[in-house]
Amino acid sequence: MSRLIQISFLLLCVFLNAQQKEFWLIDVQTNSKKVVKDSLAATKFLDSLAENNHFFTEIRNIDDEVVRTKIYYDKGPNYNTANVRLSDSVAADLKTSGTFYTKNLDSVRKNINQKYVDLGYSFSRVKTKYLGMEKGIPKVELSVNRNRQRKIDGFVLKGYEKAPKRFVKNLEKEFKLRKYGDENLLAINRSLQNHPFVSLERPPQTLFTQDSTNIYLFLQKKKVNSFDGMLGFGNDKEEKFTFNGTLNLNFRNVFNGFESISLFWxxxxxxxxxxxxKADIPYLFQSNVGASVNMNIFRQDSTFANVKVLPAVYYNLSSRQRLGLRGTFETSTVLDSLYTQGTEYTRKGAGLWYDYTAPTEIELFxxxxxxxxxxxxxxxxxxxxxxxxTQMRYFLAAEHNLRLRGNNYLNLKGESAMLSSQNELTTNELLRFGGWNSLRGFNEEALYADFYYYGAAEYRYLVNNQAFFDVFLQYGQLYNKVADLRPQLYSFGLGFNFFLPIGLMSFQISNGNEFGNEIKFGDTKIHWGILTRF
Incomplete structure (x- = not known):
């Protein structure tokens, strides 16, 4: 290394008055040529060879011409095997042994540099100092020029700049002052992946200044308004063939507040x-406090009608979690005086709820x-x-898509609810479930209970990112004290889901019954649905 320093000094002296010339650096081994603008750049290039395992780099000749200077050099062998000694600061930072032997010095340098990048030193540089030969093996010292540690200082939105300010503040709350590095950049990318309202046009970019590190997010507003229609075919209680259907219209983020208004029939x-x-506003007054109100009207032919209003306030624990407090105001009216299974009532109450949703990488799910x-x-x-x-009502539902292998997935789903009361309940206040989004193979909301549960396992084969087949099996049980029923239920079926130009189409065939009863072809349910986003 002392020889290189002498060579560097000689170069600076010889070319001190020739700074406007071109400098050609020619490798005598390969005859490759590198052109630099001045003697200082030439010196740095030769120093870099010595710092990258060519410890015996020599200048063989210098041709000083009128318009250029040619420097012929021999970089010598590349020593990738070395006895390494870490500087005291590097050994302390990485909490590792200060001396070791390696057969791949380049890999060691790369790993050390990456560890410093992960610590926030994005512009760190690993320096190699040649200390001599030891039993025919170079001995080197590795040190790191760390520069200043970089931390995430803020976010700048590009593209979709009308996103709620609270959305940006929540990102800053989660990531601001974290060490800048690949791990946190990937975490930012994951947090926005399959976000319900925005999408990333490209990966996050970074602007470094002398005093700050800002992450630029190139966002695009998603088309999240949707129309969801379902048409069903099956038999009613009297085994007559009937049609049934569902319409679900959602207007979301129309006013750029991540709000939503939905109509369901x-x-x-x-x-x-x-x-x-239902109406939902997630960020009231640019805070993490949100509010929603839900009004539900249910009418069973000409026998009774229930009207329920559920106002709620909640706190956004994160972009995926909500914890809320809600009220209940419910009225039930008996429409047929001859209907003796129900009674009129009014109900008030308060409760807590929690909601967690993790996005999926599969758009079909x-x-x-x-x-x-x-x-x-x-x-x-x-x-x-x-x-x-005085009564208590409980509800719990969970669903998870598990990737088995390749394009094979398993959808696991479970749901349970209970209404407990000091008095005997009547039919018009019981819990209702069953149907397309519940226990399939049964009519929509045709099962009445004061307590029920069911579990479902659905195998899904993803043909491509546009379609998947599924086969499912469900098991459940309900308790109905009014009718003194405790049947064990099952259902099974198969389906096909795929994207069309107008949206996601779903086709499902299912059949369900009580254990102990024969399977009837007439109980088969056929559902066809389409989900369109606009």
Whole structure:
């Protein structure tokens, strides 16, 4: 290394007055040529050879011409095997042994540099100092020029700049002042991957200045308004062939606040109809506090009608989690005076709920993981009997898409709910479930219970990113004290889901029954649905 320093000094002296010349650096071994602008650049190039395992680089000749200077050099052998000694600061930073032997010095240098990058030293440089030969093997010291440590200072939106300010603040809350490195850049990318309202046009970019490190996010507003329609075919309780259907219209992020308004209508084969209106604002006054209101109207032919309003406030724990407090205001009216299985009541209450949703990388799947838990304390008044009762209502649902191997996936889903009361419940206040998005093979909301649970396993084969086949099996049980029923239920079926120019189309055939009963072809349910985003 002392010889190289002498060579460097000689170059600087010889070419001090010739700074406007070109400098040609010619390798005598390969005859390759590198052109630099001045003697300082030539010196740095030769120094870099010595720092990259060519410890015996020599200048063989110098031709000083009028317009250029030719420097002929021999870089000598490349010593990638070395006895390494780490500088005290590097050994302390990496918490590792200070001396070791390696057969791949380049890999060691690369690993050390990456570790410093992960620590936030994005512009670190590993320097190699030749210390001499030891038993025919070079001995070197590795040190690191760390520069200043880089941390994430903020985010700048490009493309979709009307995203809610709270959205940006939440990103800064999660990532600001974290060490800048690949790990956190990937975490940022994952947090925005399959976001319900925005998409990344390209990976996050970084702007480094002397005093700051800002992440540029090139966002695009997603088309998230949707129309979801489903048409079903099956038999009702009297085994008559009937049509049923579902319409679900969602307007989302129209005002750039990640808000949503949804309208839902459903008709089941047993002449029951349900109407649902929901509005949700996730960031009130640019805070993490959100609010929602849900109004549901259910009418069972001409026997009874229930009206339920659920106002709620919640806190966004993260982009995936919400914890909320809600109220319940419900009224049930008996429409047929001859209907003796129901009674009129009014109900008020308050409860807690929690919601977790993890996005999926497969566009055909709605999500990767979903968990919903609810608990409500209710106070019910039965006007006809002049009776007040305290009740509790619980609900738990979970779903997860598990990748088995290759294009094979397993969708696991479970749901349970219970309504407990001091008094005997009537039919019009029982929990209702069953159908397309519940226990398939049964009519929509045709199963009544004060407690139920079911689990489902669905095998999915992903043909490509545009279609998948599925085969499912479900098992469940309900408890209905009013009718003194405790049947064990099962269902099975298969389906096909694929993208068309107008949206995602779903086709499903299913059949369900009670254990102990024969499977009837007439109980087969056929559902066809389309989901369009605009």
């Amino acid at each position: 459903q008709r089941n084969p047993d002449r029951g109809q349900s109407f649902d209106l 709605l999500h990767k993981t979903r968990v919903r838990a609810e608990a409500d304390a209710l106070f019910t008044n039965y006007s006809a009997a002049n009776l007040d009762a």
